[in-house]
Amino acid sequence: MTTEAKRATPPTSHTAAGTTREWTLLGGLVLVNVVMLALNLWRDYWWAGLLLNFILIVMLAEQVGKRVPLRYKRGYDRALAIGFPILLLIAWELIVGAEILSPRWFPPPSKIIDGLFDLTVNYDEFNETSLIGRPWMIPSAFQTAGWEGVTGLFNESHLWATLMRVVAGFTLGATPGIFIGMLMGLNTTVRTMLDTTLSAIYVLPKIAIFPIMMLVFDNPFGEGPKVAVVAISAFFLVAINTMTGVRDIDSVFLEAGRNYGANRWQMFRHVILPGALPVIFSGLRLALGTALIVIVAIEFIRAKVGIGYVIYYHWQVLVTEKMYAGLFMVMLMGILLTYGLQWVERKLMPWRN
Numbered sequence: 001m002t003t004e005a006k007r008a009t010p011p012t013s014h015t016a017a018g019t020t021r022e023w024t025l026l027g028g029l030v031l032v033n034v035v036m037l038a039l040n041l042w043r044d045y046w047w048a049g050l051l052l053n054f055i056l057i058v059m060l061a062e063q064v065g066k067r068v069p070l071r072y073k074r075g076y077d078r079a080l081a082i083g084f085p086i087l088l089l090i091a092w093e094l095i096v097g098a099e100i101l102s103p104r105w106f107p108p109p110s111k112i113i114d115g116l117f118d119l120t121v122n123y124d125e126f127n128e129t130s131l132i133g134r135p136w137m138i139p140s141a142f143q144t145a146g147w148e149g150v151t152g153l154f155n156e157s158h159l160w161a162t163l164m165r166v167v168a169g170f171t172l173g174a175t176p177g178i179f180i181g182m183l184m185g186l187n188t189t190v191r192t193m194l195d196t197t198l199s200a201i202y203v204l205p206k207i208a209i210f211p212i213m214m215l216v217f218d219n220p221f222g223e224g225p226k227v228a229v230v231a232i233s234a235f236f237l238v239a240i241n242t243m244t245g246v247r248d249i250d251s252v253f254l255e256a257g258r259n260y261g262a263n264r265w266q267m268f269r270h271v272i273l274p275g276a277l278p279v280i281f282s283g284l285r286l287a288l289g290t291a292l293i294v295i296v297a298i299e300f301i302r303a304k305v306g307i308g309y310v311i312y313y314h315w316q317v318l319v320t321e322k323m324y325a326g327l328f329m330v331m332l333m334g335i336l337l338t339y340g341l342q343w344v345e346r347k348l349m350p351w352r353n
Contacts, residue, residue, distance in 0.1 A: 025060040029053065046100050050091060057087070107321040115321035116328060119310070123156075127313075129305050131329070133157030155305075159329060162295060162307040165223065166337070169230025170291045174284060177235040181242025181283075185276070191243065198236060206233040206290075207297050214302075226298050233294045234287035241283025245276030278352070281345045288337055296330055307333070 036042050036049050061080055068076045089109045095101050096108040103111070119131040133153045141149035154160050184191040206229055213228045214220035249272060257271040299308025311326035346352075 022060060022063050025056055025063060029056040029060065032056065042095075042098065043100050046095060053091075057084075105320060107324060111321045112324045112328065115319070116325035119322055119325055127304065129156050129158055131157070131310070132159045158305055158307050158310050158326075159333075161303075161305045162292075162299065163333065165226050165230060165295045165306070166288075166291050166333075169227045169295065170234045170288055172227065173231035173234030173291070174238045174287055177238030177283075177287070178242050178280060180235075181239040181280075182246060182276075184239070184243040185246025186272070198239060202236040202240065206294050210298055210302070221302065226295065226303070229298060230291045230295050233290050237287040237290060238280070238283045241286070242276065242280050245279025245283075246272060248279065249275035274349070277345075277349055281341070281349075284341060285338060288341055289334060292330065292334055292337070 032049070032052050036045070042049055065073075065076060065080075092106075093108045093110060096103050096106055107115075116131075123130050123134065133156055135153070137153060138150055141153055145152070180194070184194055209232060210225060210229050213225035217224040217228070253271050253275055254267070257267045262270065295306070296308035296311070299306035300312045303309045307326050307329050310329075311323050314320070314322040314326065
């Protein structure tokens with residue numbers, strides 16, 4: 001056998017072995033489900049069945065991923081990221097359809113979609129609200145009442161109310177958070193003065209601050225207290241992460257800047273800020289998620305419009321599919337806001353792309 005032939009043999013053998021493992025895992029996946037169906041084990045051991053399916057699917061996906069060409073790797077990873085949630089929804093639908101879980105408390109995804117559609121297209125005359133504000137009526141509202149009519153559609157939107165509270169609170173909290181965090185990271189005296197105070201207030205449940213904010217503002221039932229609590233929640237996370245990012249900059253970069261004769265502003269602009277940005281954005285992502293959690297909790301107890309109000313109201317009246325539809329909207333908002341923040345991150349840190 002020639003040298004070229006010897007070199008060609010192992011890859012072929014390896015590929016064949018990989019294909020065999022893939023078929024074995026696929027056969028095992030089918031066998032597990034057939035056995036559980038034949039022996040009627042799903043009702044009592046559905047959790048074990050899901051766990052076995054998950055393990056086998058992960059092993060199969062990992063095995064297939066090893067043979068995906070590099071140019072298709074990103075597409076394959078994206079397919080996994082989208083495909084697995086779809087599998088979870090299918091499993092949920094089947095489990096509830098088989099009455100393993102109660103459809104009363106765990107409505108199937110198909111029913112949740114119906115509830116989401118109903119919330120979207122119908123106007124709640126009792127609460128004078130809708131989920132997204134009926135944007136298809138903007139042209140007619142503008143012709144009838146001008147911008148006041150368009151504003152009225154936005155004001156009736158649960159999604160718009162929650163989004164504006166999150167964006168306003170996040171911006172008002174993150175901006176001073178970055179500034180204070182920078183000062184604490186750069187100045188030992190400021191850090192010593194503020195570190196204990198920040199640590200003490202940070203551990204307070206942010207929802208517990210809401211009654212204090214209601215006392216502070218002239219209108220305790222307005223938007224001010226809600227936005228203020230979101231801002232406070234974002235401030236501490238951003239400030240602490242910014243301080244950490246500044247303090248953890250590699251001393252080699254600082255020394256290089258000094259050796260090149262950079263002044264204080266140049267050091268900040270070209271060394272400190274770029275070096276701290278990755279940790280700052282980690283803090284911003286945490287703060288954004290926390291802001292969404294806090295505002296939904298506040299809307300549970302003190303709001304007549306907002307996604308949190310949708311969830312809590314339909315829990316009270318036991319329309320669980322619409323309650324889950326509200327939860328879905330919270331998750332969707334979290335995904336879109338996070339992707340938006342990641343887009344800004346890529347623009348500000350092109351060297352990490």
